[in-house]
Amino acid sequence: MSSRPTLALVGATGAVGTVMIDIINGRESVPWGEIRLIASPRSAGKRITVRGESLEVVALSAEAFDGVDVAMFDVPDAVSAEWAPIAAARGAVAVDNSGAFRMDDDVPLVVPEVNVDQVANRPRGIIANPNCTTLSMMAALGALHRAFGLRELVVASYQAASGAGQDGIDRLYAEAAAVAGKGVGNRAGDVREALEAAGLSASDSPFPAPLAFNVVPWAGSLRDGGWSSEELKVRNESRKILGIPDLKVSATCVRVPVVTTHSLAVHAVFAEEVTVERAREIFEAQPSIRLVDDAAGGVFPTPADVVGGDPTYVGRIRQALDFPNTLDFFVCGDNLRKGAALNTYEIAESLV
Amino acid sequence: MSSRPTLALVGATGAVGTVMIDIINGRESVPWGEIRLIASPRSAGKRITVRGESLEVVALSAEAFDGVDVAMFDVPDAVSAEWAPIAAARGAVAVDNSGAFRMDDDVPLVVPEVNVDQVANRPRGIIANPNCTTLSMMAALGALHRAFGLRELVVASYQAASGAGQDGIDRLYAEAAAVAGKGVGNRAGDVREALEAAGLSASDSPFPAPLAFNVVPWAGSLRDGGWSSEELKVRNESRKILGIPDLKVSATCVRVPVVTTHSLAVHAVFAEEVTVERAREIFEAQPSIRLVDDAAGGVFPTPADVVGGDPTYVGRIRQALDFPNTLDFFVCGDNLRKGAALNTYEIAESLV
Numbered sequence: 001m002s003s004r005p006t007l008a009l010v011g012a013t014g015a016v017g018t019v020m021i022d023i024i025n026g027r028e029s030v031p032w033g034e035i036r037l038i039a040s041p042r043s044a045g046k047r048i049t050v051r052g053e054s055l056e057v058v059a060l061s062a063e064a065f066d067g068v069d070v071a072m073f074d075v076p077d078a079v080s081a082e083w084a085p086i087a088a089a090r091g092a093v094a095v096d097n098s099g100a101f102r103m104d105d106d107v108p109l110v111v112p113e114v115n116v117d118q119v120a121n122r123p124r125g126i127i128a129n130p131n132c133t134t135l136s137m138m139a140a141l142g143a144l145h146r147a148f149g150l151r152e153l154v155v156a157s158y159q160a161a162s163g164a165g166q167d168g169i170d171r172l173y174a175e176a177a178a179v180a181g182k183g184v185g186n187r188a189g190d191v192r193e194a195l196e197a198a199g200l201s202a203s204d205s206p207f208p209a210p211l212a213f214n215v216v217p218w219a220g221s222l223r224d225g226g227w228s229s230e231e232l233k234v235r236n237e238s239r240k241i242l243g244i245p246d247l248k249v250s251a252t253c254v255r256v257p258v259v260t261t262h263s264l265a266v267h268a269v270f271a272e273e274v275t276v277e278r279a280r281e282i283f284e285a286q287p288s289i290r291l292v293d294d295a296a297g298g299v300f301p302t303p304a305d306v307v308g309g310d311p312t313y314v315g316r317i318r319q320a321l322d323f324p325n326t327l328d329f330f331v332c333g334d335n336l337r338k339g340a341a342l343n344t345y346e347i348a349e350s351l352v
Numbered sequence: 353m354s355s356r357p358t359l360a361l362v363g364a365t366g367a368v369g370t371v372m373i374d375i376i377n378g379r380e381s382v383p384w385g386e387i388r389l390i391a392s393p394r395s396a397g398k399r400i401t402v403r404g405e406s407l408e409v410v411a412l413s414a415e416a417f418d419g420v421d422v423a424m425f426d427v428p429d430a431v432s433a434e435w436a437p438i439a440a441a442r443g444a445v446a447v448d449n450s451g452a453f454r455m456d457d458d459v460p461l462v463v464p465e466v467n468v469d470q471v472a473n474r475p476r477g478i479i480a481n482p483n484c485t486t487l488s489m490m491a492a493l494g495a496l497h498r499a500f501g502l503r504e505l506v507v508a509s510y511q512a513a514s515g516a517g518q519d520g521i522d523r524l525y526a527e528a529a530a531v532a533g534k535g536v537g538n539r540a541g542d543v544r545e546a547l548e549a550a551g552l553s554a555s556d557s558p559f560p561a562p563l564a565f566n567v568v569p570w571a572g573s574l575r576d577g578g579w580s581s582e583e584l585k586v587r588n589e590s591r592k593i594l595g596i597p598d599l600k601v602s603a604t605c606v607r608v609p610v611v612t613t614h615s616l617a618v619h620a621v622f623a624e625e626v627t628v629e630r631a632r633e634i635f636e637a638q639p640s641i642r643l644v645d646d647a648a649g650g651v652f653p654t655p656a657d658v659v660g661g662d663p664t665y666v667g668r669i670r671q672a673l674d675f676p677n678t679l680d681f682f683v684c685g686d687n688l689r690k691g692a693a694l695n696t697y698e699i700a701e702s703l704v
Contacts, residue, residue: 019538152675156508156617158567158606173535176565180528186371186612186688191656208650209657213528215510215608215615216654217668217682222647226628226670235673248674252617252682254510256567257609260538263567265508265604267619276578295574298560302568304543305561316569318578321587322600323504330569330604336538 004033005069005352008092010083012037012057013046015166016074016097020341021050031352038064038071065090070348073097074341088125093351097129097344102237104128109240111135112346113288114142119350127347132339133157133219133230133253134237136262137331139312139338143286144279145242148325149271152248155234158256158263159219160303163335164206169259171205174198175212176257184213207255216255228253261303262335270325276317279327283314288338293317301332309334310342356385357421357704360444362435364389364409365398367518368426368449372693377403383704390416390423417442422700425449426693440477445703449481449696454589456480461592463487464698465640466494471702479699482593483585484691485509485571485605488614489683490593491664491690495638496631497594500677501623504600507586510608510615511571512655515687516558521611523557526550527564528609536565559607568607580605613655614687622677628669631679635666640690645669653684661686662694 007030011017017039024030035050037057044059058064060083065071071092073080080098087094101107101124108118109128119127130138141150161168178198184190191210192202202210209216220229235249248269256263283291292301293315301313312333320326333339359382363369369391376382387402389409396411410416412435417423423444425432432450439446453459453476460470461480471479482490493502513524530550536542543562544554554562561568572581587601608615635643644653645667653665664685672678685691 154506154619156604158510158608173532176528176532180525180532180564183525184611185660186686187660188657190659209652209654213610214654214656215610217615217617217652218647218650225673226645226647226668227673228647250619250672250675250678250680252508252619252668252680254615254617254682256510258565258567259536263569263606265569265606265617267506267602267604293578295570295578295580298570300561300569302561302566304566305540307542308537308539316578316604320602321577321579323602326602328602328604330606334538 005031006034006036006067007032007348008036008038008065008068008071009074010038010060010071011074012048013039013043014074015162016336016340019336020072020074020345021048023337023341023345025051031349036064036068062086062090065092068092070095070351072344072348074344084126085124093122094126095129095344095347096126097340099131101126102128102130103240109237110347111138111142111241111343112350113139113286114241115243116350119347129340129344129347130237130241131233132163132335133159133262134234135339135343136312136333136335137264137266138241139286139288140283140314140331141238141268142242143282143289144268144270144327147278147282148274150242150244150247150268151271152269153238154267155251156265157251157253158258159253160258160260160262160335161211161255162260163219163262167206171207172211172257172259174200175210179212211255211257213257217252219253219255258303260334260336261307261332262339263303263330263332265330267328268326269323272325274319274325274327276319279317288312289314301330303332306332307334310337312338357383358386358388358419359384359700360388360390360417360420360423361426362390362412362423363426364400365391365395366426367514368688368692371688372424372426372697373400373402375689375693375697383701388416388420414438414442417444420444422447422703424696424700426696436478437476445474446478447481447696447699448478449692451483453478454480454482455592461589462699463490463494463593463695464702465491465638466593467595468702471699481692481696481699482589484515484687485511485582485614486586486589487691487695488664488685488687489616489618491638491640492635492666492683493590493620494594495634495641496620496622499630499634500626502594502596502599502620503623504621505590506619507603508617509603509605510610511605512610512612512614512687513563513607514612515571515614519558523559524563524609524611526552527562531564563607563609565609569604571605571607610655612686612688613659613684614691615655615682615684617682619672619680620678621675624677626671626677626679628671631669640664641666653682655684658684659686662689664690
């Protein structure tokens with residue numbers, strides 16, 4: 001790789017791509033020479049300012065990857081599945097934020113502060129970025145695993161609307177405005193009626209139930225045994241990233257009416273003795289974690305205070321009263337930043 | 353107790369008291385002769401229609417309990433602590449929905465479909481109604497415990513604003529209106545700024561952080577080890593109701609922007625082998641549970657579809673992939689009905 005390598009961003013005009021450009025613009029310095037913005041032909045020709053320079057978005061094509069050293073993909077699974085191998089064949093390292101390659105044995109799944117050594121091990125020329133829900137707790141779990149040896153994980157998520165993209169954000173605002181103005185009584189169906197009265201049909205929603213003034217215990221698609229794809233991602237990706245193939249995991253994934261930032265209630269069982277004090281020390285020593293844990297002072301992580309930031313926020317750290325070697329805690333992470341664009345970018349930078 | 357006993361409702365004009373009157377009015381028949389409404393002197397003289405009869409609210413006093421057979425208390429802890437023993441001394445059985453007596457060894461803590469036999473065992477003349485969060489999962493856990501022997505419980509809650517009373521409901525609507533109209537960007541502090549701009553000061557809120565478009569991992573007051581009082585109630589009350597003094601419990605209690613209906617993600621480990629099929633059969637045989645569990649058809653419990661109803665809704669039932677004898681599931685229960693007024697009323701009816 002040359003000393004000033006070329007970076008490509010595929011999906012430059014999407015929700016995560018937009019956050020990616022914010023991240024690139026916010027860095028003090030970047031190692032890249034050329035930065036190339038790639039998107040669907042529909043968005044080609046659009047101009048976006050990156051680090052003070054107005055760049056023209058080019059259409060996705062095999063030739064668009066010529067001369068590219070690292071190509072980041074923030075596009076749907078099917079687009080990545082087709083185009084990441086093409087980018088790799090043209091000599092780029094593809095860093096893919098879709099679900100297309102995460103469980104491929106020949107594709108490393110990387111969270112830089114946990115397993116950056118894996119980036120060298122990429123026979124297909126592709127490196128995968130984890131699912132946003134898994135990522136939101138991975139920096140914290142990786143740090144604890146190194147110290148205590150993680151054995152079991154029971155997780156419940158509080159996932160934001162933007163995990164379903166811009167459609168999810170728009171839908172939540174529209175629903176909230178329809179309900180907040182009208183108010184709802186204490187009757188089943190009041191929220192659904194308020195949405196219908198506002199012209200918000202259920203079939204137009206990216207969510208399988210109303211999200212405003214509600215919680216929806218579903219994300220992703222149905223898998224065997226009644227598990228959602230999102231819940232299995234938490235299990236399988238955690239095992240792969242942490243390198244614990246027999247990690248015991250149960251996850252319940254729930255969508256909540258928050259715009260951006262995923263939260264998780266984590267119950268983590270370790271091989272060795274843990275204390276809250278040692279866990280705090282470990283979190284404080286990890287630059288990508290912010291410890292926000294003073295319940296007496298009303299201080300704990302909430303999405304509204306975490307969104308827009310890079311770190312994972314950790315709080316409510318408690319030693320389980322009835323389970324040996326076990327910590328219960330609460331984490332919040334911006335699902336568009338560390339949960340998507342930031343981690344992808346950190347993988348890309350780790351390559352140069 | 354006479355064949356047409358007298359029922360008193362203390363706290364008749366409060367949030368739970370109002371739901372209680374709805375419940376009494378909605379019953380096909382009631383076993384009571386006189387129904388007496390009692391409240392603070394401020395509300396005395398107010399008239400409320402109960403089963404077609406306009407009743408005058410009387411002020412709380414020792415004499416107000418004369419001739420009362422069963423007195424239900426829907427009032428703050430301190431009011432119950434003072435007045436439930438007075439009612440008992442005057443010959444009434446006090447059924448108390450506050451936290452004042454729940455862990456008293458001489459006061460049974462009752463969920464009728466789980467441990468109705470305990471109502472007879474009341475040396476102080478007082479029976480306690482559990483905390484609403486515990487109650488929301490207790491019908492489901494009691495049924496499973498009878499079949500399989502419950503051993504461990506890891507729970508994360510999604511608790512509604514009305515758990516903090518009418519103030520909580522009003523605050524959530526005001527916050528949601530302030531944010532939904534304006535929208536928020538993806539910056540930390542945007543929600544707080546929107547609330548301040550709308551004149552909603554943080555110090556006026558019953559919640560320790562913004563609740564609209566947010567989740568708040570805190571309910572109750574601080575206890576040893578960083579646990580919240582709400583989390584310890586889930587542990588200690590579950591043990592007492594189910595009669596399992598060594599039940600292992602870890603709970604994380606989180607407030608969500610829902611008006612009414614608490615939800616819980618439950619990970620329950622049993623002594624004996626469990627299957628999803630057997631769990632479904634058990635839930636279907638329990639009249640106070642509604643099984644709502646067809647993920648393929650997008651069918652699962654959500655607060656918006658549960659609020660206003662009596663049953664506990666159970667869905668997302670999965671056999672844990674990595675834990676033996678373990679079920680993961682999601683429950684929703686109306687925290688003002690089964691979680692408070694309904695269970696209190698069911699205890700009262702079980703006495704006659």
